[in-house]
Amino acid sequence: MGSDGKQLSRRHLAELERIVGKKGVRADPTARSAYESDAFMLQRASAEVIVLPRTTAEAAAAIKVLREAGLVVVPRGAGTGLSGGARPVENGAIVGTARMRDVLEVNAEDRYARVQAGVVNVHLTAACADAGLFYGPDPSSQTACTIGGNVGNNSGGPHGFKYGSTNRHVLGLTMVDSSGEVIQLGGPGAAGDGDLDLLGPVVGSEGMLGLVTEVTVQLLPRPEKVETLLCLFESLDACCDAVSEMIARRLEPSAIEILDRLTIEAVEASVLRAGYPDNAEAVMLVEVEGGDEEVDATSADVIEVARAFGAFDTRRTTDPVERKRLWAGRKGAFGAMGRIAPDLYVADVVAPRTRLREIVSAATVACRERNLKLANVFHAGDGNLHPNISYDRRDADEVRRVLEAGRIIMEACVAAGGSLTGEHGIGLEKQDEMCLVFSDDDLEAMDQLRAAFDPDAFWNPGKMLPVRGCREIHTRPLPVHSPAAEGAS
């Protein structure tokens, strides 16, 4: 094992530089400090070294050196994650994929692409645009986040309503395991049905099962027609109820998003001003895709429901420039909150879609009682809420109140049959809350799954699973589906 397990020896450093080149290693403390958090800023830690390989082979070789040096490894894409998944850990290196950004293959006929893990989400879609194809998942950070990072978090995005999250799009992966061995899982043309599905658990494993270096994803044909609808409401409650009704009526747009007034104001004040009207308490942004006939029919249904629930104005457009502007506003909404306060806590909970209004109200109350500024912007169609709480991290009491409110929102969601996270992951942020949902046995089983891939806890240790046992955290698991409840039917 390495020198004293704390610092990378000169020899190991030289070895790393030989493998990935001098520019691929950042070892001095100032340079490393830029990696001390991802977009989840409440917790920081210092990495021992930052390694930026360019190929799978370089990554594998670097992993061997880091392992020999006695370090553990945190994989990182662009560091846009919102739960601390890519934050360094003690005695750990960061292996980043930011220099692995080649689109290796776009196969138009068989509709797949093979990319290096560091390819930025929008660059993939740009690379297959000429073939009339696109890549489904579109997280709001898609202009910066990487495909590898999307795999780690099983990322969604507004259009996840129709297309599903990343796990429905990954056909194959190339990974480096903790011994530096390279392995391929799946691939184009592999149906995977009836085979042991190792790919499934890896997608969404938050970098804890290995380093993903290449990804094969399916591509979708660009729809014949795309229409974006904007429905304006005088109340957020009515807007939520309209979404619940659309789901109940089984309408199939490709995205249903809600932005509340504070979010609209922040967006309109930013470079991304989208032309959202300032007289609405809530805006519903809906996208409908498909053939001409189905788009027309579905759009008409959406508008009918919106009006029935009190929408005072509805707009629709198929103009690509206008549509892009409307979406840019939605996608930059998190960042735009920076105008309200220096820091932003982005909650990410999921509620059953029959109970949207209830959870939004619970969040509003929790924040009002704690004198916190709350802005809501979320993937309503999926029931995936993002209550955003603005704060200033230099105010310790405010930080405490923010975390408290975050916890209350999560508890309300879980009590309503919801979950802790829809797309941002557990990371460091929600480890303790895992006990709200899972029993000690469940968590032990998950840890066994992790250990089957990584017996030595080499990959991103200390994330996702609670560090202490649930009994110690004094939380009771979710009362509903407990296995003890017999004969559940």
Added chain:
Amino acid sequence: MSRESLVDHARALDCIHCGLCLTTCPTYQLTGSETSSPRGRIHLMRAVAEGRAEPDATFEDEMNFCLVCRHCESVCPAGVEFGAMMEFSRGALLERRPPGPLARLARWVGFRGILVRRAGLRLAAMGLRAVQLLRLDVITSPLLGLRGQIFRNLPRVPSARERRPLPPVTEAEGPARGTVLVLDGCVMPELFGRVNRAMTDVLAATGREVRSVPKHVCCGALHAHNGELNQAEDLARLTIAQFEEVDGSAPVVIDSAGCGAHMKEYGRLLANDPEWRGRASAFAARVVDLTEELASPEATARLQERLGDGHGIEGPVTWDDPCHLCHGQGVREQPRQLLDLVPGLERVEMPGADSCCGSAGIYTVLRPEDSLEVLDPKLESLESTGAKTLVTANPGCHQQWQIGVGKTGKGVEVLHLAEVLERALKPR
């Protein structure tokens, strides 16, 4: 000097670390290192101000590695004023860690001796022309390494006739549409005098009476970008006074994007000077880029009458957005609209037209290696378009592209937008 004063801490707090800026940043593209990204640099500034990091050599290098292209500002949803923060930090670093004696001398000669004095600029231009005429550049460039390559590729200094200043007044052609003031500039008249004259001719053709400000030399943009903030403030006051002397209300039309972006921010630059604050803001509001002026409906209507084919410009042409035009001033559509007005000229879009070419003022000279590396992907983009002519609107970019095109030997012509329009003007 305290750590806080090194950094514009208040502005740094606007950043919520979302990372949406990463992919726009040329130095992040180059290195893949978050430390060399806007978010990383803001993190460093904040960490230094909050006492969690040292303002050491790495810090300084990351500050200087930045091209201040401000592409990140165009995508920042939180509206972080990155360019302003960078000017502040560079200024503070200069005071805290003054450069070595030789560099100090070079900076003094450059910023105080040459840029701000017409005589100094003339002398430098004459010197360079002499070197070029005697082919000394070819002999000496190998000795200078990369800097020599740039030296050799510097634009040919034109003859003295070409370098003559603009006339104080150029008459409007046709029905008059009022007066505009133009900026002769520091380097422009010495290296790109023809561009200034093209601007004047085109403006006159749209019915503008064009007045120059003969006394004026430098707007101070390069000083501000490189941390010489005190001198930048002095130059701003001087510029305002000299322009007001000629005309107190006419629009100020700029054909150099870097100068225009800077002059539009005089209000912010002098915000702490109660005497000048209001005056600076009022002046800044008069500043327009040449393309903004020409894209107005009135000017466009006049141009349409006057533009014809037979301009001899080889197409297709492509427009490369100068950073300080698209990111600094938010001007994107106007230049394209203007190019599309020219009959018989096919325009193609260049992928990544709004990303930096690596010129970035005097960055080319300060960090030649990085500058050329940033240019490389742009050259690939240019080649992918098949364009025969590249059009821009900033002297730094103009020069950088000439270096790049010279390197590839593809023989693409680089023109200022004003030159394109002037060549397409039909004789009256």
Added chain:
Amino acid sequence: MTTATDPTGTMDLGPVRAACQEAGVELDDAGGVGGGPVARPATEAALGNLIALLADRGHQSPIRLVPCGGGGQLHWCRPDATLAPAGFLQLSMGALLGDPSATGVVEYVPGDGTLTALAGADLSVLRATVAEGGHRLTPAIFGSCTLGGVLASGRSGLDRHSFGPTRHHLLGMRMIDGTGRHLRSGGRLVKNVTGFDLHRLHAGGRGIFGPIVEASMRLMPAPEAEQYVTSPPATSTAAAVELALAIRGTTTIREQGLFVRDRVVHVLMSGRGRQVEADRRRLEGLVTGLEEHEPGPGAEAFHLAGERQTAVRLSTVPSKIAGTISALEASIGGLTGAVIQPGVAQVDLPQDLISGASAWPSPLEARISVRGGVPEPLRSGLTATVAPAGPESRWTRRLVEAFDPAGLFQTEGFPARS
């Protein structure tokens, strides 16, 4: 680990009988599928206890368990258990439904488009339940099968074409592992990334990690209209496949299901009424002489026409399917067919078609997944193709050691080991 198999052998029921008694589970010596022994636990707790007891004693004598619903999927899931039912103790998942008239539905939330049901629930009963709320359940597999059986066997229906594989619609699960622990993973929501997706191992895991007890599924809206049409027979399977590929290649015809059988192309279209009409017209521009069929409820007719008991499944990218088919038909000497999907194409080879074959075509640019008994001449050619690489093999071994340390649920040949 006790995985030694004697295909004709019978298990010593002594320890099983004792454990069943202790756990309070009814044991029927010969009432299971194929006349094998079956345990019928009345509660999940009893089932967990039984497994825990057998796990403790597992090292003393080889006991092999197979979770079993109606047995309808056993040949897909665990062909060895079908061949030698006396060698396995079947765990009846249907027994957990209690009352024979129970549907097994735990929770159907029409407003959220989700269904949670016990593993032993009959798929057709579930399909009928959600149809009342305007939903359809994927996979569209008809005939007798249970939710747990379909999930464990990793089957997808022909609706895979539009919805992707079944596992993509699995939201969460409750299961009991090989040590008798009651576990849960995922949840009941359409979007959720909380924790590791343990349930993804069970989907297609063929029961080797223990029985699935309950599963939650995302539901799809029932379509407004459906049309089922077929082409006239083509001159060869390859020609029919080319036609099917042409249909798939258009992005203006939104077919929802597509397969070739006996040189005929079968197409299912569904969705908004007017869109289906428009797509049908476009299809007519591509194929002359379409014959329309009554799709029946849930387009049952289409799905039944495409179903086939499979011994071996080959899958490849669509662009290679025509070549694969030609090579296959030349080597096995019979007509095949293919299921064409947007990103993958599959050939299902039933037992009777390959029983007389002596060799695989070479080279074969397709992945092979073994489902049932494969005749000896073909078997040897398979080992090399299906064996996984080093790390994958290690991961699998450790997973089995973690979730079934006594080897109660292990079976020969799956997962393939190197």
